Amino acid sequence: MQRREFLVGSIGLAAWAGLGAWAAEKRPETDEGTPFDGSTVRQLARQLSQSPYKGPNDPLPDELKKLSYDAYRAIRFRPQNALWREADLPFQVQFFHRGFIFTDRVAIYEVDQGRARPVRYSPSQFSFGETTPPKPDADLGYAGFRLHAKINRPDYYDEVAVFLGASYFRAVAKGQVFGLSARGLSIGTGNSKGEEFPAFRSFWIERPSAQARSIVVYALLDSASTAAAYRFTIRPGDETVMDTEVALYPRAKIDQAGLGTLTSMFFFDAQDRAGIDDFRPAVHDSSGLAIHTGSGERLWRPLSNPRDLQVSGFADANVRGFGLVQRNRDFRVYQDLEARYEQRPNAWVEPIGDWGEGEVQLYEIPAHNEYNDNIVVFWHPKEPFQAKREYIYTYRLHWTNRDPNVDDRATFARTRQGAGHDGRRLFVLEAVGEALKKLPPDAEVRGDVGASAGKILHVVTQPNPHTGGWRLSFFLDPEKATAVDLHARFVRGQEALSETWIFRWTPP
Incomplete structure (x- = not known):
């Protein structure tokens, strides 16, 4: 696990409010479990x-709260203690300290046969490195967990999904390495008063059958503004898919x-590396x-690492899908033998049902590493x-190498820009595809172009x-503008031959 996998959860977490039988508390070893069905977590969230x-x-002992990144990373769950290790099931579960x-x-x-039983913590489940x-x-309990399944080799349980930190989770498909993350819910992103992190x-993890190809995870979310119930049906493989059901119960207007x-x-790419000294x-995890x-x-x-925070909104009604994509899968583009950016997953959100009016919002935050x-x-x-209402949303989350937003029209494979004369900017776009x-x-x-x-x-x-595609070039004279939203596509008569390229230019 890499450094950034830990840092994504570094901003404060919300609270656990005790719910009787479900509170995170010590319970007797003879516990026979509590009745559980598909409506249980919704009832708990509503309550x-x-x-x-x-x-x-x-409370957590100070020596654990004050651990460095390296010291925490050295605390490892012992694989022989994995949940269902001896049961020869399609999935195993390991835990984070x-x-x-x-x-x-x-x-x-x-969860097994309609009853839920707590997974017992013991320090003996972990090796602690140099930490006492x-x-x-x-x-002390757990901070999160990870799911393992045989997606690359028939004799090895690979890590396929991780739930750790606030409402963060991530997954990979066959042949991938971990990259971008998802979140159960975001509230107040970009708000000057500070973001709320539900x-x-x-978590309730259903014990799978011996023939199962999927595993079901329920989650209870809480924050100052809302409680929520989640149901994830996770199917790992050539493409890892999470069918996600969300029920929100706001405490206050959001x-x-x-x-x-x-x-x-x-961080940077070939067209956006001003001030970068790197071999x-x-x-980038996504392009x-x-x-x-x-x-x-x-x-x-195309994404950018801007000088100042950039927020873009794309208004729509009943959006069919959106996601972050790593479009180029050629190692030569990245040249990193450890990070393997060419193997990072795409993540595609496919709404199920009517999501109504709204907008896809994109935040690009300046980064120095x-x-x-x-x-x-x-x-x-x-x-x-x-407040005091129920909101239900369903979507399918794809973790994949496949470019999920492609049809028979051409796609833009490269975006380049450079200085022109008289303060103008030259843009050169490369598109490829059968069209x-x-x-x-x-x-x-x-x-x-507009x-x-x-x-x-x-x-x-x-x-x-050289590419078998077409090139589109143009000059932008920004005049006095400090930000310009651009759009472009290839057309023949009234027929669109390509997807629509959109980009925000800001001064370098």
């Missing part, structure tokens, strides 16, 4: 939302909610934001969430024999 929010109250920035306890239960282990009878407080939240890292040509609009248009927005996530994207509903490849060199293809400010000049389209 929790009717009580005032309470902060966490499960509390410490470092992950100080709050989460309650974790195994807790006393043998300590009951947190998963309890104006700035984010659903299907994704967080990623974009690698590009360093662009892809959106499939409710009207059927497909958008591609690769260790912090600086890209955030989510669906922001147009109407605020009101362009099959065209004769003398085809009447034009570039449809800008929110300034002027677009000298638009040129031409086939590129």
